[in-house]
Amino acid sequence: MTSFAVIGAGIIGAAVARELTQRFPDDHVTVYDKADSVASHQTGHNSGVVHAGLYYQPGSLKARLCRRGVNLLRDFALDRGVPYEECGKLVVALEQVEEDRLRSIHEKAIANGVPGVELVGPERILEIEPNATGRLALHSPHTAIIDYAAVTRALVDDVRSAGGTVRLGAEVTGITNSADGCSISTPEGTESFDFVIACAGLQSDRIARMAGGDAYPKIVPFFGQYSKLAPEYRTVLNGLVYPVPDPAYPFLGVHLTKRVDGEMLVGPNAFLSFGRENYSGRRIGIKDSLDVVANAGFWKFASRNMSAAVQEFGAVVSRQKFLAGAARYVPSLEGAESTPITRGIRAQSMDVNGDLVDDFVIEVIGRATLLRNAPSPGATSSLAIAEHIVSEMAANHRLASV
Known part of the structure; x- marks a missing residue:
């Protein structure tokens, strides 16, 4: 019997573990996570957007796995009764200089096979979102929202039902990696496995180094603070309203996000x-x-x-400035009240030259497969990432799967 270990019980680690139990039903899978519950880190601290694949370079791993991941995630959520809502999204240009960038995004979205995307003018913007304003917008009607922590719990339930072991409160402190297999050390002892797959998110570079991985890319953590708008603003939008990304700026900027529980969020900022x-x-x-x-x-x-x-620091210290950015897109939010919620922390991979690593990065060393970078749309792509990683591992090591 072949033994597999998965490090990380976020949505990607849970998806990988489930994929292993489905491909190798007669073998054994063990999941390790240092937290006492699943989805405790990035998975449990995000806005819940299911990205359609608008922004990504056509042909990139990120673009391909995002589009595949959307379909897999939607089908899994509907099958398991996890809330999933195609609320739609507008990417809005407020200034003329943003319009060419928006048209470029539209071209990428078409090339990536995003269904139903179209460029719309001011009148159509008001039809889609009566409280929004803009010169030009990209409408993605199938962009959705979901509860990623609920998805992760359902994936882990499948792993356990298939006979897998989930070890929570088990911090990985060491990995040995040889041609014959890997061993994982925790404060409770050391276990040996035939293969290890690490999906460690914020700790991915440290886990990779334990397994003999490269020093770079390194994780630099950036927090993102969302605020929940007052109850009277829960219905101010039908879906999501985003700014046009500025290529001179490393992060997306403040946007408005509907959540599956009906709350309306504004954010995030981005700061070290x-x-x-x-x-x-x-x-x-x-x-x-x-x-x-x-x-x-x-x-x-x-x-x-x-x-x-x-x-960004100005938006960190002043919530009024933070909300003022959102009110440019939805003027009725001028003077709105909001309450900060628990911040999320982005596991941002950075190379030795100080460039943010854009695409998914997977490093393979011997019997260890290391997911080094899985930025947004990592959660959206989780089931597709799992398919890809397990397929590559099976091909590389000539493992027979069902």
């Missing part, structure tokens, strides 16, 4: 997090902060993005 798991913002992670300080690539990144950092 002093701790990879500092969700409250009150606890500085000394080790994580020193890692950033010692990262030469980060300083190159920072030197190129100082103006963006100043802009």
Whole structure:
């Protein structure tokens, strides 16, 4: 019997573990996570958007797995009774300079096979979102929202039902990787496996180094703070309203996101997090902060993005400024009240030159497969990433699967 270990019980790790139980039903899968519950980190701290594949370079791994992932995720959610709503999305240009960038996004979306996308003018914007305004917008009617933590719990239920083992509160402290297999050490001891797949998110670079992986890409954590609008604004939009990305700016910018529980969120900002798991913002992670300080690539990144950092810091310290950005797209939000919710932390991979790694990155060393970078749309693509990783591993090692 072949034994598999999966490190990480977020949505991607859970999807990989489930895929293994389906491909190799007679073998055994063990999932490790240091948290006491599944989906405790990035999976449980996001807005729940199911991305349609608008922005990604056609032909890239990210683009291909996003489109495949949307279909798999939708089918899984409908089958398992997880809330899934195709509320639609507008990407809105407010200024003339944004219109050419929006047309470029439209071309990418068409090339990526995103269904139903169209460019719409001011009158059609008001038909779709009566409270929104703009010169030109890209409408993606099938962009959806979901509860990713609920999806993860359902995936883990499938793993357990198939005979898999899920070890929570089990922090991986060491990995040995040889031609014959891998062993994983936790505070409770060491176990040997034929194959290991690491989907460790915010800790992916550290886990990769344990397995003999490259020093780069390194994780630099950036927090994103969302605010929940007051109850009277829950129906201000039918779906999602996003800005046109600025290529000179490393992150997307403030947008408005409907959630499956009916709440309306505004955000996020993006700023360096002093701790990879500092969700409250009150606890500085000394080790994580020193890692950033010692990262030469980060300083190159920072030197190129100082103006963006100043802009984001203003939104961090002033919620009024934060909301004012959203009111440019939905004027009725002027003066709205909101309440900050628990921040999310993005596991942003950065290379040695200080460039943000855009595409998914998978590193294979011996019997270990390491997911080094899975930015947005990582959650959307989770089931497709699992298919891809397990298929590649089976082909590389000539494993017979069902």
